[in-house]
Amino acid sequence: MISKIIAEDKVIKAKNLIYDAEKIAIIAHAGPDGDAMGSSLALYHFLYSINKEATVVYPDRFPSFLAWMQGSDKALIHSEQPEAVKTLLSEVDLILCVDFNEPSRVGNLKDLLINAKADKVLIDHHPEPSTDIWKVAISYPQIASSSEIVFRLICRIGHAAEINKYCAECIYTGMMTDTGGFTYNSNNTEIYYIIGELIRKGINKDEIYSKVFNTYTADRMRLMGYLLANKMRIFPEYKTALIVLSKAEQEQFNFQRGDSEGFVNLPLSIEGIIFTVFFREDTDKVKISLRSQGTFNVNEVASKHFNGGGHVNASGGESYLSLEETENLFERILPEYKDLLNK
Secondary structure (H helix, E strand, O other): EEEEEEEOOHHHHHHHHHHHOOOOEEEEEOOOOOOHHHHHHHHHHHHOOOOOOOEEEEOOOOHHHHOOOOOOHEEEOOOOHHHHHHHHHOOEEEEEEEEOOOOOHHHHHHHHHHOOOOOOEEOOOOOOOOOOOOOEEEEEOOOOHHHHHHHHHHHHHHHHOOOOOHHHHHHHHHHHHHHOOOOOOOOOOOHHHHHHHHHHOOHHHHHHHHHHHHOOOOOHHHHHHHHHHEEEEEHEEEEEEEEOOOOOHHHOHHHHHHOOHHHHHHHOOOOOOOOEEEEEEEEOOEEEEEEEOOOOOOOHHHHHHHHOOOOOOOOEEOOOOOOHOOOOOOOHHHHHHHHHHHO
């Protein structure tokens, strides 16, 4: 059995809102990753199992290595189908917001989300959620993934039996990707109890791992080798590594969305490195990923300096400076954390 982490009053409120709604939208954050897609698509399959009309909405396109997930082809992409998304959000009775805690995390979808008249339920695991627009906020940062919270909520509502194989695959994918294949934030026995339950639903966890992590292109592999050999910088006095990827280099290696997934984690395998950062130049900004080992809080770095946030060991952000200026800023702020990094 697993503990009843979600407060009973939140379970009841969420259950009533779901039962009373006929048409439901499920929204995840911009740049959807495995947990965003896992939690949103798991809810999609669950809602259809209880005869609710549900539509998943992503602010922008998801990476190709997650396109195998059942239901992903039915999702609306706001950057590609803005009018369809606008119409949907004006018609739904309920909006389930998963894997983000602040409306700005849905990018250009923010105003539509805020102004939608439908009740909104938050299902998330990021710290310090904004509470302005949520009818119910189911937010538990101690849980490793939003997909795990979705599993817990479905069970608490009383529909564990309605978790079918497709729903279970989505939940497992989110749990797996948001813990780095269960290599961090995963030292909790209840995670493995849940995995056991998902296997009983018919998932093949080895096959899921292969679909997510073993379907990259040769160009992606060459890019990884190039970055490690030519673009990785080590700051030994700060136990830190930085990798920077420009737009020109992305073109050189035929970069596709998702090709840099996991690159930020690579330097953590170097002895003595506890903090790693990855900068990727985008059209109008620099996308930033931050990772750490131990107690060094990258969420603080992301929120203070890079307009972002996340978790203690895994966070993201962005910079509207040039790539070179962002790199210079990073070098200037490192001394601020020297004592913590060498603690």
